[in-house]
Amino acid sequence: MSKSRRLARIFSKDKKTLTLALDGYYFTNQTQGIDKTIAQMPELVENGLDAVLVTPGMAKKHAYAFADVGMLIRADMSSSLLDPSVPDTIYVASVEDALKLGADGVINMTFPGADNEASSHNIARELARDSETWNTVFMCETLPFGYPVTNEESNQAPYIAAGARVGTELGADIIKTRFSGKPEDSEIVESANAPVVALGGPKTENIIDYFAFVRHCMDVGASGVAVGRNIIQNPNPAAVVAALNQIIHHEATAEEANKVYNDYSS
Numbered sequence: 001m002s003k004s005r006r007l008a009r010i011f012s013k014d015k016k017t018l019t020l021a022l023d024g025y026y027f028t029n030q031t032q033g034i035d036k037t038i039a040q041m042p043e044l045v046e047n048g049l050d051a052v053l054v055t056p057g058m059a060k061k062h063a064y065a066f067a068d069v070g071m072l073i074r075a076d077m078s079s080s081l082l083d084p085s086v087p088d089t090i091y092v093a094s095v096e097d098a099l100k101l102g103a104d105g106v107i108n109m110t111f112p113g114a115d116n117e118a119s120s121h122n123i124a125r126e127l128a129r130d131s132e133t134w135n136t137v138f139m140c141e142t143l144p145f146g147y148p149v150t151n152e153e154s155n156q157a158p159y160i161a162a163g164a165r166v167g168t169e170l171g172a173d174i175i176k177t178r179f180s181g182k183p184e185d186s187e188i189v190e191s192a193n194a195p196v197v198a199l200g201g202p203k204t205e206n207i208i209d210y211f212a213f214v215r216h217c218m219d220v221g222a223s224g225v226a227v228g229r230n231i232i233q234n235p236n237p238a239a240v241v242a243a244l245n246q247i248i249h250h251e252a253t254a255e256e257a258n259k260v261y262n263d264y265s266s
C-alpha cells in the first residue's frame, strides 16, 4: 500500500484530521474515560472522527472498534506516573509491529532541548527510516524541553517552531506539537514545512474555551488536532467530536461549535 493511501486514512479529503488520542496509558495516569470512549467508537466515527492514536495492546484488543478509522500506533513509552517531567522514553513497537496490527503508521515523542534529547531523536530516526521502507506514516510529536510545559520557553512559538522543524528534519510525515494560543503560532506551521496537528493540551474547564483554542490552531494553519482528555474525559465524547468536526472540516466558529455540542448533548 502506498504512503499516500495511508495518509488518506489519517486526513480527510480536505487534508485535515480530527484524531483521537487514546494512548494515554503509555505516559500518564490521566486515563479516566479511555475504555468508555472506545466503547463509543461507532458514534464517534459517525460524527466525523478521522483517526486514532493507540497503544499496541489497544490495537490488538479492539480490532473492530478501530476498523473504520485511520490508526497510528504509539511506538515509545514512558510510564513515569509520579514524575511526568522526566521524559525517559523507551522504544516498544516497531513499524513492522504496527503493520502486523493493521496500523497506517507510528508515532513517537521527541524532546528537543531536553538533557536526554538524543535518545528520543534516535527512536524517531529509526521509525522514520523504517516508515520509508514500508510506506507507512510517521507522526513525530515534538515537545521542546520535555513532556509537560515545564518552563516559560516550552510554550513559546519560536521554541515550538524550532522543535517542530527537528521532527521534519528527522523524517516525519506529520508533526504533532503544542500551540501557544498566540498569533505567532503561524511560525510553527511555517517552520515545520509539513502538516502540523495540535496536541490536545490541558483539559479546559469550559469546553467552549477548548473550541476557541482549536479554532485558533486552524486559523494559524494547523492541519487538525490529536486530542485526548478534552474528548475522553467529557461526559459526552460524541458531542465534542461532532463540534470539533464542524471547526476542523467546516470552518465553524467556537460559538457555532458550542451550539452543535449543546444541541447534541441535550
Ligand SMILES: O=C(CO)COP(=O)(O)O
Pocket (backbone or CB within 6 Å): 021, 022, 023, 024, 053, 199, 200, 201, 202, 226, 227, 228, 229, 230
Ligand atoms: O497528546 C496526547 C496523547 O497523544 C495527549 O492528549 P491530551 O493532552 O489531549 O490528553
